[in-house]
Each structure stands twice: as C-alpha cells, then as structure tokens.
Amino acid sequence: xxxxxxWKRAPITWSHVAPPLENGTFGCSEWxxxxxxxxxxxxxxxxxxxxxxxxxxxxxYSVKDLPIRPSYVLxxxxxxxxxxxxxxxxxxxxxxxxxxxxxxxxxxxxxxxxLYTRTxxxxxxxxxxxxxxxxxxEPVHLxxxxxxxxxxxLEEYKEGIGKFIGMPESILYCxxxxxxxxxxxxxxxxxTVSVWGGGGRIEITLSKFMAMQQAxxxxxxxxxxDGEPLPPGASRKRVKKSVDRTLGFLDGCLKEHQNSEVxxxxxxxxxxxGGDILEERLRSVRETxxxxxxxxxxxxxxxxxxxxxPKLNLIASVTGELPEDKPRLIHGIGKPDExxxxxxxxxxxxxxxxxxxxxxxxxxxxxxxxxxxxxxxxAEQKDLVGPLHQVQDQQLISAYNTMTIEQCxxxxxxxxxxQSGCGDNEISNKASDKxxxxxxxxxxxxxxxxxxxxxxxxxxxxxxxxxxxxxxxxYHLLTTNELLAGVLLMIHNxxxxxxxxxxxRDAVRDDKMHQLKELIIKQKLQQ
Amino acid sequence: xxxxxxxANGLHGFMNWKRALLTDSGGFQMVSLVxxxxxxxxxxxxxxxxxxKEILLTPEKxxxxxxxxxxxxxxxxxxxxxxxxxxxxxxxxxxRSIRWLDRCIAANKNPEQQNLFAxxxxxxDAELRKKCLTEMIKRDVSGFAIGGLSGGEExxxxxxxxxxxxxxxxxxxxxxxxxxxxxxDLVVCVALGCDMFDCVFPTRxxxxxxxxxxxxxxxxxxxxxxxxxxxxxxxxxxxxCKRYTRAYLHALFRNDTAALHxxxxxxIAYQLNLMCSIRESIRQGQFPVFIQQFMKRMYGSKEQYPCxxxxxxxxxxxxxx
Numbered sequence: 121x122x123x124x125x126x127w128k129r130a131p132i133t134w135s136h137v138a139p140p141l142e143n144g145t146f147g148c149s150e151w152x153x154x155x156x157x158x159x160x161x162x163x164x165x166x167x168x169x170x171x172x173x174x175x176x177x178x179x180x181y182s183v184k185d186l187p188i189r190p191s192y193v194l195x196x197x198x199x200x201x202x203x204x205x206x207x208x209x210x211x212x213x214x215x216x217x218x219x220x221x222x223x224x225x226x227x228x229x230x231x232x233x234x235l236y237t238r239t240x241x242x243x244x245x246x247x248x249x250x251x252x253x254x255x256x257x258e259p260v261h262l263x264x265x266x267x268x269x270x271x272x273x274l275e276e277y278k279e280g281i282g283k284f285i286g287m288p289e290s291i292l293y294c295x296x297x298x299x300x301x302x303x304x305x306x307x308x309x310x311x312t313v314s315v316w317g318g319g320g321r322i323e324i325t326l327s328k329f330m331a332m333q334q335a336x337x338x339x340x341x342x343x344x345x346d347g348e349p350l351p352p353g354a355s356r357k358r359v360k361k362s363v364d365r366t367l368g369f370l371d372g373c374l375k376e377h378q379n380s381e382v383x384x385x386x387x388x389x390x391x392x393x394g395g396d397i398l399e400e401r402l403r404s405v406r407e408t409x410x411x412x413x414x415x416x417x418x419x420x421x422x423x424x425x426x427x428x429x430p431k432l433n434l435i436a437s438v439t440g441e442l443p444e445d446k447p448r449l450i451h452g453i454g455k456p457d458e459x460x461x462x463x464x465x466x467x468x469x470x471x472x473x474x475x476x477x478x479x480x481x482x483x484x485x486x487x488x489x490x491x492x493x494x495x496x497x498x499a500e501q502k503d504l505v506g507p508l509h510q511v512q513d514q515q516l517i518s519a520y521n522t523m524t525i526e527q528c529x530x531x532x533x534x535x536x537x538x539q540s541g542c543g544d545n546e547i548s549n550k551a552s553d554k555x556x557x558x559x560x561x562x563x564x565x566x567x568x569x570x571x572x573x574x575x576x577x578x579x580x581x582x583x584x585x586x587x588x589x590x591x592x593x594x595y596h597l598l599t600t601n602e603l604l605a606g607v608l609l610m611i612h613n614x615x616x617x618x619x620x621x622x623x624x625r626d627a628v629r630d631d632k633m634h635q636l637k638e639l640i641i642k643q644k645l646q647q
Numbered sequence: 648x649x650x651x652x653x654x655a656n657g658l659h660g661f662m663n664w665k666r667a668l669l670t671d672s673g674g675f676q677m678v679s680l681v682x683x684x685x686x687x688x689x690x691x692x693x694x695x696x697x698x699x700k701e702i703l704l705t706p707e708k709x710x711x712x713x714x715x716x717x718x719x720x721x722x723x724x725x726x727x728x729x730x731x732x733x734x735x736x737x738x739x740x741x742x743r744s745i746r747w748l749d750r751c752i753a754a755n756k757n758p759e760q761q762n763l764f765a766x767x768x769x770x771x772d773a774e775l776r777k778k779c780l781t782e783m784i785k786r787d788v789s790g791f792a793i794g795g796l797s798g799g800e801e802x803x804x805x806x807x808x809x810x811x812x813x814x815x816x817x818x819x820x821x822x823x824x825x826x827x828x829x830x831x832d833l834v835v836c837v838a839l840g841c842d843m844f845d846c847v848f849p850t851r852x853x854x855x856x857x858x859x860x861x862x863x864x865x866x867x868x869x870x871x872x873x874x875x876x877x878x879x880x881x882x883x884x885x886x887x888c889k890r891y892t893r894a895y896l897h898a899l900f901r902n903d904t905a906a907l908h909x910x911x912x913x914x915i916a917y918q919l920n921l922m923c924s925i926r927e928s929i930r931q932g933q934f935p936v937f938i939q940q941f942m943k944r945m946y947g948s949k950e951q952y953p954c955x956x957x958x959x960x961x962x963x964x965x966x967x968x
Contacts, residue, residue, distance in 0.1 A: 239898060241905040246912065248886055270898045276874050277894070286890040318901045572651055588663045592655065603854075603904055 200224065201387060201414060203445050207629070211436075211464050214628040217447055221291045221339050222385050226258055230447065231463045231628065233472040233621050234261035234293060236300075239270075239318075240285025242614070243476050244606040247286055252584040253611055255618035260290045261471060262338065265298035265315045268322045271332050280337035294338040296345065299422065299452050299473040300480075305348035310365060313344060326369060330376040337382055340414065344369040345391035347419040347451075352396055352426055359395035362420075363404045366393045370411055387414030389449065392438055396426055401434055405441045415447040418467065422452025432461050439466030456487055456561055456620060456640050463624060464633065475613030478562050479606060482598045484577040485616040487561035487643045489623040491635040560644045563591075565609070570595040583615035584608075649715035657717030669845070670718035672709040672751075674725045674766070675825075678798065686726060688743065706750035710763075714756050722792060723751040725766040730800035737770035744768045745782050752786060762789035764823060767812055770795055771804045780815040790821040793841070797826030802955035806835065810962060813840030830859065830921055834941055835956050837925055838934070838963050849914040854907045856900050859917045861944045865893065867910065872897040885916035935965045942967055 201224075205215035217228040235242060235257050242250050250256065262281065267274075274281055282288050296315055297303050307314035312323045324332075329344045346365040350358060370390055377383050390413035394401030408416065418438055421431055439448055447468045453459060454474030462470070478485055563570075565577075576586035577594065585594075585608040597605035627636040655661035658668055677684050677691050685692045690705030709724040724747050726740040748765050755763055765788045769776035783791065793812045796805055809824060816822050821842045827833060828846020836844070849859060856868040858879045865872065865879060878888040879896070887896075887909040899906040928937035938960065946952050949967060957967050 239902040240895070241899055241903050244904050244908070246886065246905060246908050247890055249908075266902060273874050273894055273898065277876060284892070284895055286895065572654065574655060590655070590661075592651070593661060593663075596661075603907060606904055607908070 200385060203230070203447055205230075205444065208444075209628060209631050210633060211466055212628040212633055213444075213463075213466055213468055214625065220258070224385075226291050228258050228291070228447075228469075229625055230468040231470070231621065231624055232257055232468070233470045233617070234259045235290075236261050236472040236476055237266075237285070238263075238298065238300075238476075239266040240281065240287070242610070244479070244603075244610040249607060249611060253615045253618070254582070255615070255622055257472065257618060257621070258291050259293045259340070259469075260287055262292055262294045262336070263298040263315075264294065264296050264322075264324070264332065265301055265303075265317050267294075267336070268315055268324065268332060269317045269319055271328075271335060274335040275331075277335075281335075282337070292336075292338040292340070294333065294336060294341040295417075295451065295471075296342060296347065297451070299454070299471050300477050303349060303422075305350070308346045308348050308362075308365070310368075313346060313348075313369075326372040327376075329369075330373060330380070333377075333386070334380055334382050338386060340387045340389060342389045342417045342419075342449075343373045343391050343413070345393060345417075345419060347391060347393060349423045350395045350420065354395055356397060356400075359393075359397050359400050362393045362395065363400050363407075366391050366404065367407050370408065370413070374411060374413075389413055389415045389417045391417045391419050392442075393419055394434075394438075395420055396430060396434065398434060398437060401438050402441060405438055409441075409443060413446070415449065416442055418448060418450040421450060428461075432465060435462060435467065436465040442466070456489070457637075457644050459620075460624065460633070460637050460640055463628065464637075472614075472617065475610065475617045478559070479609040479613050481559070481562075481564070482566040482605070482609070483559060483562040483564050483613075484594070484609060485561060485613045486563050486578050487620075488639060489620045489636065491623065491627060491632055491639050560646070565591060565594045566598045568595075577612050578616070581612065581616065583612050585612040585615075649712045652717075653715045657715070659717060667720070668716075668718040669720040670713050670716055670722065672713065672722040672724040673704050674709075674722070674727045674794075677727045678729050681729070688746075690724070691726075706747040707754040710751050710754040711756075714761065717757075718761060720762045720764060720790070721755075722764050723748045723766055723788075725768055725794055727768070727795060728770065730771060730796055730798040730805075733770070733772075737772060738775055741768045741770070741775050741779050745779065748783060748786060748788075752788070764788060764790040764792050764821075766792040766794035766825070767816075768795045769808075771800055771808060773807070773811055776808055776811050777815065780812060784815065784817060788820075790823060790843075791816050792823040792825050794825050796824070797832075797846075802953065803958075806839065806955055806959040809836055809841065810839050810959070816840075828918075830861075830918075831942075831945060831953065831956055833918075833921065834925065834938055835959050837929075838938060838960055838965055840963075849918050850911050853910040853914045856906070856910065858896075858910050859914045861941075862947075863945065867893060867896050868900055869897075879910075879913050880917075883913065883916065883920075885913050887913040887916075938965055939967060 201220045202218050203215060204218055205213055207214050213230060215230050217230060220226045220228055237243075237260055240262060260282075262285075267281065274284060277284055281294075282290060282292050296313065298316075301316060303316060307321065307323070312325050313329075314321050314323050316322075324344070326344060333341050343366070346362040346369070348362070350362065370388075373388060377386070377388055390408035390411055392401065392404045392408060394404045405416075418435060421435065435450070442448055448466060449469040449471075450462055450467045451471055453462055453467075453470055454472070454477070459470055475485060563577075570591040573591040573595075575591055576589070577591060578586055589608060594605060594608060596602075597608070623636065624633075627633045652658055652661050658670070659665065673691075676693065677686060680693065683694050683696060690703050690708065693702045693704065694700070695702070704724065706724040710721065713721040723744075726743040726747060728736055728740045744766065751763060755761070765783045765786060767776065767779050767783060769779045791812075793809060796808055813822055822840060823843035823845075824836050824841040825845060827836055827841075827844045828848040833844055852859070852864070856866060858865045858867055860880045861882075867879075872893040875893040875897075877893055878891065879893060880888055891909055896906055896909055899909075924937065925934070928934045942952055942956070952967060960967060
C-alpha cells in the first residue's frame, strides 16, 4: 500500500536497476533493458529489504507473460521518515519531517534546531526545569563524545539510551562530536576515528561504532566519518582521504545497519566531507547520495578559520546538489547570523549548542528576532569585558591534553563548576578588561554595570527567568559562583533561541527572511 | 550589600522568594574564619583575604544589615567559640553573648515585622550553659537558638547540652538547634525537645555525589553504581527517583552540573519527608514507634545503634529494642 502511494505521488519515466554489490553497497552502473517494452512500470522498494527487492526485480524480469512489462525497474531507497516541503522560497526550505521516531508518530519542524545535551542531559537542567521552557524542539542531540564511555553500561542496560537519560519518549539523534568541546585533529586513521570524552580520547572502530549504536538505539545517527577539523589549505591529499574514508565508513555502517534488528527503525545520515575544496565536496555529495541514507550531514564547517564567503558558497554548492526530499543537518553553526545564511542556502537542521556556550560565559541572549515589530527603543548596552571565552577554551584544551583518566575523574567536576560560574581569575579580569572582543547578540551578566540593574534579562521575554528574576540577581549569582546562575541562564538562553527558530520558520513561510536578516545583521554590527 | 538589597525590596524581592527567610548574624564566621577574625567587646573585626579590607561587625551593624535584608527571623550576633575549645574563653564568650543580645534587641528597628532570636552559648560546660539560659530567657525575644554545638564535639557531650537547654527554655517559644542535620541527630534532638534545625549537609553532600537514603547514604561517584539500574530509593517519590537510575547519575556526575541538581533535589526531598514523618507520628502519638522503625532501618540491629543516641533517647523514656 505504501509503495503504491509513493508511486502515485512521484511518477517517474525512467528508472534503473541497481542491484546491491557483494559488499552490500549500491553500484549504479547496471542497466537492464527488456526488449519491446509495452509500457513503463516502476517499482519502489524499501531499502531495508535490499535483498528482497533485488529478488523481486529478478522475478519480474523472468515472468514472460506479465501484461505490463517493466522496462526498467527502479530500486530506490525509501526511508521511513518523510520530508514534506511546504515551500522553498529564495533557497529557504520550509516544511516538516513526519513519521519520525520508533513509532513513526513524531514530527520535526524545518528549519529547526536540536535540543543539545551533554551525557544525555540538557546542561544544568533537570526534566522539571526543562519543562519550564517553551518551544523545546523534538529531536534530542546526543554526542558520542559525551556518551561513548558509557557504552558498556548501555549494553547491559538493554533498554536504549533514551530511557537511560530519562527521555524515553524523545527522538534521539546521535552525532560523533560534541560541538562545544575541542576536537583535536591528527588522530583519525583509515580504520578508526577518535572522540574526546570526559576521560580523554576514545578510539572507535567501525564495529565498535555500530555496537554502540545498537546499544544506544537512537532514532537517527550520523554515519561514522573522518570529520577532523582540517586547517584551511590542508593538502588535497588529506581532504580526499577524509572523503574516501567517510564513504568507506558509511558503507560499512550501512551493511551492519541493514542486518541489525534493533536498528531497523533508525535512520542513518550520510556525512558530506571535503574540507574547503569544492570538487571534493561535490564528490562527497554525489557518492553519498548513491547510498540509502535518511538525510545528510554537512560536516567540517565548524571551525572559525574558514572565512565566511567561501564557507557559505561551499554550503550552497553542497545543498544545491543534494536531493530535495531528504533533510540536511549542519554541525557547528549556531550564531544567529550564520544560521540565517545557512537557512538561505538550503540547510534544514542545526545543533542547539549556542545557548549553552553563551551560558558558560555568563552571557544572556538578548538579540531581537521579531521582525514584525519595530526594533527600536532598546537601551544601548556597552560591554567592556574581554575575551573570557578564550580563557575557558584554553583551560579545556589543556585539561584534555594533560589529564589522565584518574585525574579527570577526580577533578572534572571542579573544572565543570568553574566553567558554569566564573572563577576567581575572571572576577579580577573584569576590572582590567576594556574594549576587548565582545560577543554580539548577548550581554555579559558578570559585568559590574548590572549589579543594581533590576530589570529582567530581556524586557519582553516570557521565560521563567525573565518573569521572576533580574539582571542584578544573575550578576550576584555569577559573582558568587552559584549553580543557580547556570540554571537560570540556560532557561533564558534556550527559551530565546527556540523563539528565534520559530521566528525563522515564520519568516520563511511569510517570505520575510530579508527583514529578519536585516534585523539580525544590524544587531551584529551594533556591538 | 544591604543598600542594594533595600533597593530591591529586601531579600525577598531580590531573590523573588515569597516564603519565609531566616538570616544568620555572621557569628558563625568567627569560628569558620577564625584566622581572619579578631574579637573584642565592640564586635568582631574580619579582614578580607582578597584585598585586606577590614570589616567591623558589631551587634548593631549585624542587626542593621538584617533589618535591611528584611528576613522573617533574624539571629543575634553572638560571640561564638568552637566547641572543641575549653577554658576561660568559653566563659568570656558566654557573658559577652548576653551583653550582645541586649545590644541587638536595642538596635532592632523592626520588632513588629522581624523576629529576633537569642542564641544560647556556654560551650560544653553545664554550669555556663545554665547561667546563659537563666539570663537569656529573661529577655523578650521571639525564640531561642541553641548555639555553639555541632562543631565536631563528642556526641556524648553534645546531646547533654541539648537536653539541658531544652529543659530550661520556655515551652511556648520555638527552640532552634543550629547546625544539626544528620538524620539520626534530627530524630534524637526532636525527641529531646527541639523544633527547628538548619544544616548545609544534605545539599553539600549532594554536590559531592552522596545521596541520602533511609539506611545511610550512597556514594554515587563510586564504580559500584555504574551498572546499578535502580533509582536512588525505590520508595522515594521525588522527581529524581521517578526518572533516573543510580547508573545514570553516576555517569552524569562527571560531566554536568545537572547531576548535582538531581541529587540535591532527592536529598532535600529526603530531609523534608523525614521531618514530615516525624510530625505526623507525633501528631498520632506514635513518635516512639517511629523512632524505633527509623533506627532499625538506618542501623539494622540494636548492636549497631550509636550509644549516645540510645542513651539520649532513654532520658526521654524512649527505650530502643
């Protein structure tokens, strides 16, 4: 029944046979032609049953007296979830992913973001505090960086990571790397990739990767990929290698995926690599498209060292080649202006780590995204604080590189606490920093100007924090290193960010992206 | 600072907390920050370890600050010595506390809205305690705190001072035992006649990964919980126990502050449930039965019961089997 429906929706006048090769991958080079075609018959078959579909295809050809002779047979990959695009306006896609999840009952709005977690928890928040936030997105984002070390535990638990982390009803997406943690390069090999967890580096082979996915049972997961950040101008050879490795990993993952009972309702996302070389990017796209993946992940755009224009052009080139009917995720893009640029270039889903990164810096998101309302009338805020986030990044990097597992165990919680509030060195930095690099779209609540500011974080914000607390209170909590600071800031920042994404969806739907972009760019340049 | 808090409509306004608040006077810091403190009749002088700045905290100043904060219950500034100190310093501190109580009462600008509590001192010396009690109960205060205990002294001495104090304190005013928070101590001291308690223990220990349960505590950081898929306490109704396993909390503890919140919530629920059960059993006239059950659950068998607790309870006619 499903097949018939699909056939009616997408009539195709050509098709080709692509029987699976011995290694389980799809080759697209075989064409079969039957003599004297009477008409066309198209057969769609689900990819989870490749062997069956191949068998059926053969059967069709061998039946001589069939009234409708298949001229060509299409062996298409039909994924479980469907992307319904309502419109594409100026390159921005608007729609819904439906039939998502193990029960096929959930849907995801596009464009949208994921709910960022660390070790399966939204940072600082419990289930109850999370429920105070409006507009929490459906897909929960797990990272192997933060959960890989618990693989054995999950294998014994048997009930999947969703239930383990206290989110049994949620859609789970599992990626390799954590966007808010450093990912040192130089460790991936032809057979392994490395992720950086709480206890240090974890080396993952293909079979270990798939064993983890089977223990975790996510709804979506990215294929294993060589997505190490490559410095700009990395040798062509290295870039090509990352594309080749990733394709090899993808094929390996697919093979195990297809044989796995527990993963039969999960979707695997293909990963587009290629560094900053257009040809490699396109090659990665074209090859990945041949595989039966549920969607595509644009990888390698995380680092800040690729200048904006080439980066955005590459993204546009990649999405330009990708099929329209599958979702496109991108990793590492979170700033409001960058998000808008990517939405305009056909990206659907983003990681939701930006509110967390700002929370860790003691910053509140304050940018306006209501393009319908006159944005004037907001008092100017001068920000005199220096690059505190750089101090934190350095701490993190040296911790990862120098600590042994035992040291991490003993000390990690203290470094985490230091990050979530502000340490003594930051209090003293405050007084001496003048005119350092500021972060647009936010205010730094550790700044002394807020000490007696009894306004909410953001005037017309309806979040729990703004309805109940003041900037002065947050300033106090941050300077006394109280855990509550992280909780309140996270609530506000998440609430705000999800509101921003709703605004993006509205703008795309109403063809007002131009206004929204103007509003955001104006605020970026203000500071 | 108090001026800032006044501007914010008091501490209730600043925190947006609509329930009761109790503020301490700063007296305890004379013990906890003893190296930075210098005590004279005038008050206690603290020097800041960060910038060397000095603060002189007098009874008048302490009450002025607490007035500005607008707390519902305020504590007098008392001259506090560690319970492990003996000798003339203890006597000096006791008498001074009485004099400072009078200065606090005189300095209180808000006697109608805020309740000032006296703090009984006297260390571990029964005579000194009695003297302090006799004097302080003559003053017109809203309630009495039993201070100078819960600082590492022997439990045998501790409970005797508590009992002594509750014997003398008036029945119709609240008795607040400061710094007491372990479950067993709470149960015994309620039996000895105390009404109110405060302790950092449940939340502080939560932040170090320790979850309180009726039979003791679980150190969730320990490897033995890595694959323990039970909740902290199967009989507990708190949000943490309803949703998360020990194994998950163990895994999360290393990586995110949310673990601290989960355990804190559980520990507070544990404490509140304990006190609720105590009240309920008293209301039903079943408190001795409750104590019996509590001790059995916590320690297993009579041989394990702490001696001081058995002894203390027997003085109020609770015989443990």
